Amino acid sequence: MTIPTEAPAWTDIDPSLLTIERNPVKSALPEQMLFGANFSDHMLIIKHVAGKGWQAPVIKPYGPLELSPASAVFHYAPSLFEGMKAYKQEGKTPRLFRPDENMARMSRSADRVALPPFNQEAVISLIKTLVKEDEHLIPPPPYSLYIRPTMIGTRPALGVGASDECMLYVIMCPVGPFFPKGFKPVSLLATTDAVRSWPGGTGQYKLALNYAPCFRPQEKAKSLGYDQNLWCLGDQITECGQMNLFVSYEDDEGVTHLITPPLNGLILPGITRASLLALARSHQKGEITLPGLPEKSKFVIEEREFGLSDLRAWSEKDALREAFGAGTAAVVCSVERIGLPTGSESKAVKDIHIPIGPTGLGPIATGLHARVTAIQEGSLEGPPGSNWSWEC
Amino acid sequence: MTIPTEAPAWTDIDPSLLTIERNPVKSALPEQMLFGANFSDHMLIIKHVAGKGWQAPVIKPYGPLELSPASAVFHYAPSLFEGMKAYKQEGKTPRLFRPDENMARMSRSADRVALPPFNQEAVISLIKTLVKEDEHLIPPPPYSLYIRPTMIGTRPALGVGASDECMLYVIMCPVGPFFPKGFKPVSLLATTDAVRSWPGGTGQYKLALNYAPCFRPQEKAKSLGYDQNLWCLGDQITECGQMNLFVSYEDDEGVTHLITPPLNGLILPGITRASLLALARSHQKGEITLPGLPEKSKFVIEEREFGLSDLRAWSEKDALREAFGAGTAAVVCSVERIGLPTGSESKAVKDIHIPIGPTGLGPIATGLHARVTAIQEGSLEGPPGSNWSWEC
Numbered sequence: 001m002t003i004p005t006e007a008p009a010w011t012d013i014d015p016s017l018l019t020i021e022r023n024p025v026k027s028a029l030p031e032q033m034l035f036g037a038n039f040s041d042h043m044l045i046i047k048h049v050a051g052k053g054w055q056a057p058v059i060k061p062y063g064p065l066e067l068s069p070a071s072a073v074f075h076y077a078p079s080l081f082e083g084m085k086a087y088k089q090e091g092k093t094p095r096l097f098r099p100d101e102n103m104a105r106m107s108r109s110a111d112r113v114a115l116p117p118f119n120q121e122a123v124i125s126l127i128k129t130l131v132k133e134d135e136h137l138i139p140p141p142p143y144s145l146y147i148r149p150t151m152i153g154t155r156p157a158l159g160v161g162a163s164d165e166c167m168l169y170v171i172m173c174p175v176g177p178f179f180p181k182g183f184k185p186v187s188l189l190a191t192t193d194a195v196r197s198w199p200g201g202t203g204q205y206k207l208a209l210n211y212a213p214c215f216r217p218q219e220k221a222k223s224l225g226y227d228q229n230l231w232c233l234g235d236q237i238t239e240c241g242q243m244n245l246f247v248s249y250e251d252d253e254g255v256t257h258l259i260t261p262p263l264n265g266l267i268l269p270g271i272t273r274a275s276l277l278a279l280a281r282s283h284q285k286g287e288i289t290l291p292g293l294p295e296k297s298k299f300v301i302e303e304r305e306f307g308l309s310d311l312r313a314w315s316e317k318d319a320l321r322e323a324f325g326a327g328t329a330a331v332v333c334s335v336e337r338i339g340l341p342t343g344s345e346s347k348a349v350k351d352i353h354i355p356i357g358p359t360g361l362g363p364i365a366t367g368l369h370a371r372v373t374a375i376q377e378g379s380l381e382g383p384p385g386s387n388w389s390w391e392c
Numbered sequence: 393m394t395i396p397t398e399a400p401a402w403t404d405i406d407p408s409l410l411t412i413e414r415n416p417v418k419s420a421l422p423e424q425m426l427f428g429a430n431f432s433d434h435m436l437i438i439k440h441v442a443g444k445g446w447q448a449p450v451i452k453p454y455g456p457l458e459l460s461p462a463s464a465v466f467h468y469a470p471s472l473f474e475g476m477k478a479y480k481q482e483g484k485t486p487r488l489f490r491p492d493e494n495m496a497r498m499s500r501s502a503d504r505v506a507l508p509p510f511n512q513e514a515v516i517s518l519i520k521t522l523v524k525e526d527e528h529l530i531p532p533p534p535y536s537l538y539i540r541p542t543m544i545g546t547r548p549a550l551g552v553g554a555s556d557e558c559m560l561y562v563i564m565c566p567v568g569p570f571f572p573k574g575f576k577p578v579s580l581l582a583t584t585d586a587v588r589s590w591p592g593g594t595g596q597y598k599l600a601l602n603y604a605p606c607f608r609p610q611e612k613a614k615s616l617g618y619d620q621n622l623w624c625l626g627d628q629i630t631e632c633g634q635m636n637l638f639v640s641y642e643d644d645e646g647v648t649h650l651i652t653p654p655l656n657g658l659i660l661p662g663i664t665r666a667s668l669l670a671l672a673r674s675h676q677k678g679e680i681t682l683p684g685l686p687e688k689s690k691f692v693i694e695e696r697e698f699g700l701s702d703l704r705a706w707s708e709k710d711a712l713r714e715a716f717g718a719g720t721a722a723v724v725c726s727v728e729r730i731g732l733p734t735g736s737e738s739k740a741v742k743d744i745h746i747p748i749g750p751t752g753l754g755p756i757a758t759g760l761h762a763r764v765t766a767i768q769e770g771s772l773e774g775p776p777g778s779n780w781s782w783e784c
Contacts, residue, residue, distance in 0.1 A: 036550025
């Protein structure tokens with residue numbers, strides 16, 4: 001007789017099933033810690049099998065993946081990633097910065113390209129284990145260990161549709177501070193012919209597919225003497241390079257406005273962006289005091305849409321105080337110059353200049369940067385009630 | 393003494409350097425020839441190395457690729473493909489359909505995501521060799537061997553920018569006719585909340601990254617009882633499913649219009665699309681006669697923008713004659729029903745119905761389909777002066 005069996009249930013990620021295959025080599029820190037070039041000794045891999053769910057997690061030596069050439073990721077780009085950093089003070093436990101936010105965003109990204117859901121806490125727990133496995137490769141602050149959780153669709157068939165097989169993996173690399181020789185302001189070229197994000201598109205998700213279309217426009221900006229693109233949708237400003245943009249200007253009443261585009265579907269919900277906003281608001285409410293930020297009665301923080309025409313108008317009135325990008329890699333990065341279209345037929349560009357101050361980073365960005373990095377490194381707390389820095 | 397050497401020149405693809413590692417297994421045709429599920433015995437791989445160029449091409453047994461987990465394709469989606477078919481009449485040489493057009497488009501796609509250029513004729517020559525290697529896996533018409541040239545960025549570093557390492561590979565699978573049991577009309581849901589293509593975007597390139605964002609909207613259409621999406625940008629119609637859309641309507645003077653959106657940057661320049669247009673125009677000029685197409689004085693062929701509001705108006709006037717998608721997989725595929733938004737707050741959808749005739753495919757689509765498949769299979773010629781069907 002056959003004992004009737006039920007279809008096996010879909011299984012979520014279970015950290016208790018982790019197996020670790022140790023790398024016999026224990027690397028030393030590389031001499032040059034270029035961003036994303038030297039990888040740590042181990043990686044985490046979790047496979048999702050169609051109809052079954054997530055399989056046992058594996059930590060093993062960093063090395064190549066073996067994939068069918070028909071894998072969905074190559075043909076239809078169901079693929080996404082996160083950027084995180086682990087910080088370690090000498091003799092202390094390594095720390096992650098708001099990993100719950102990364103996992104929540106990763107989960108939204110996965111859903112947008114029809115990849116399976118996953119237990120976010122389980123992945124944080126596994127990342128902590130991975131980080132501790134390679135703790136010897138976390139350089140002391142302001143250096144850190146960059147963590148790249150990645151998810152790719154691996155269904156080996158060409159029919160266009162959701163990839164029910166996939167792989168979640170995490171690789172890591174020791175990285176230097178983004179600006180090893182002090183803050184280096186960047187220049188931006190307002191880019192309206194190539195559009196990064198549009199209504200009904202995917203700009204608010206951290207998908208691989210948002211990046212490749214930006215390579216050529218980035219090369220074009222460089223060839224015209226600008227470091228990065230200021231991404232626009234018509235006149236409307238969305239992001240800069242791979243960062244969220246903040247602008248500060250002074251209005252006619254002498255009030256300083258710190259503004260950034262709202263999460264209107266066009267904007268990547270950056271975790272640095274959210275943290276800077278929360279810190280600035282906490283300062284504005286008088287809960288914390290951040291040196292360099294305006295006195296609270298003269299300070300307004302706004303998430304609101306603004307455009308190239310606004311930048312031009314503020315520049316003409318000499319009202320621009322600061323502009324900076326915010327992201328995981330650089331934390332903050334000041335903008336000193338923006339090439340704006342003159343609107344003429346000639347595609348001519350006219351630069352506006354933005355104060356950067358003697359250090360290369362304006363007072364608001366400096367105050368926010370100091371606090372957020374102190375929280376990341378574990379020496380200060382976030383706004384009251386927050387839980388931003390997690391021990392591994 | 394050191395003899396001064398010059399930097400080695402970048403090398404293009406050279407078919408004379410091809411090496412073939414034969415698969416010891418010679419497969420039989422699979423029983424079920426589902427699209428893109430069973431792959432042929434061999435694949436073609438050509439690697440591009442940074443600073444050096446394209447390496448010697450290799451044909452080897454179909455099998456997994458080994459790639460760094462940091463490869464650009466996983467993180468930033470520099471990735472693209474083509475769809476082609478090889479046809480073989482018994483005892484005859486296999487044939488490709490307009491492979492020069494596929495390679496020209498592939499080259500444009502590569503440039504859009506900053507992948508390197510390549511000698512298009514060389515790749516055609518190598519594909520011919522690959523097809524002949526697996527000639528035993530080309531089923532007789534209306535079956536064919538589907539060919540999937542693919543190009544992926546493989547630079548193993550996380551810095552955001554052009555992937556100067558890449559891989560061009562070609563995999564193949566025997567496929568049945570798209571409609572094994574006669575033409576099966578499809579239904580479309582007009583989709584305006586998710587936008588496939590937008591000005592300044594990448595809709596006109598055959599990039600992997602255009603596809604994953606469509607998975608969820610496709611599932612939504614299915615859940616509402618529609619086979620595919622009718623992609624729109626606001627009111628403007630762009631494509632349907634993964635096909636170009638053709639619509640035929642009769643105007644007040646009794647003239648039949650065959651229309652399809654123009655190549656305005658939002659539309660994939662389909663090779664089936666271009667071929668159907670050329671055949672219809674050749675008929676309209678009286679060069680060839682296609683049964684089912686209107687008499688030339690009563691027939692207008694137009695590439696022009698049109699919208700959901702036009703469809704609604706033509707439907708209300710009972711002027712719609714046919715609608716069909718055009719693409720490599722199905723060649724043509726008639727549309728019998730389109731769900732249009734009513735414009736009310738309720739997100740309600742109202743169906744319009746389009747004639748499909750007794751065979752499931754209207755007269756214009758039938759006439760075009762018969763001719764284009766005859767050309768693909770090598771039994772008829774294209775329009776005068778054309779060179780569409782290439783012997784391997």
